[in-house]
Amino acid sequence: MKQETSNMRLSPEQALKKLQHYCAYSERCHQDVINKLFELGVWRKEHDAIIAALIEENYLNEERFAKAFAGGHFRHKKWGRNKIKTALQQKQVSPYCIKTGMKEIDEAAYEQTLTELLHQKWNSLKGERNRFIKMKKTATFLMQRGFEPDLFQPLLHTIK
Numbered sequence: 001m002k003q004e005t006s007n008m009r010l011s012p013e014q015a016l017k018k019l020q021h022y023c024a025y026s027e028r029c030h031q032d033v034i035n036k037l038f039e040l041g042v043w044r045k046e047h048d049a050i051i052a053a054l055i056e057e058n059y060l061n062e063e064r065f066a067k068a069f070a071g072g073h074f075r076h077k078k079w080g081r082n083k084i085k086t087a088l089q090q091k092q093v094s095p096y097c098i099k100t101g102m103k104e105i106d107e108a109a110y111e112q113t114l115t116e117l118l119h120q121k122w123n124s125l126k127g128e129r130n131r132f133i134k135m136k137k138t139a140t141f142l143m144q145r146g147f148e149p150d151l152f153q154p155l156l157h158t159i160k
Helices: 002-007 012-025 030-039 044-056 062-075 081-090 095-102 107-124 131-144 149-158
Strands: none
Touching: 012 030, 012 044, 030 044, 062 081, 062 095, 062 107, 081 095, 107 131, 107 149, 131 149
């Protein structure tokens, strides 16, 4: 079934309708929409007009996307700022929108989440007797999550 639709070319009007539903379902960035346009087999010369229409009709708003992405990935996936910022850069979101999106992360909640994750990881390493190996594993875990070393290093040295 999917094979059939990829061989048929959508008109710009059909593509716009599909993308309106796509954008209404969840916040999207411009790159997501461009990828979808290619997936739908829309000619490249038609992309700009479709994207402009989506922006005009407020289906597509990169600042709103960055806010939703940053807030959601912090709250639900417990990602740190570095990982969120990198993910937004990979989606080719503008530096201005990234900066705006990062403001969605409450500082107190961020520090609390960092502390909780640090303690969870530390406690999960009960079998490890060497304190320095435990510290290294915990630090590596927090960096993979995107948290800043200058925020968690002082906490690591006070943990018992």
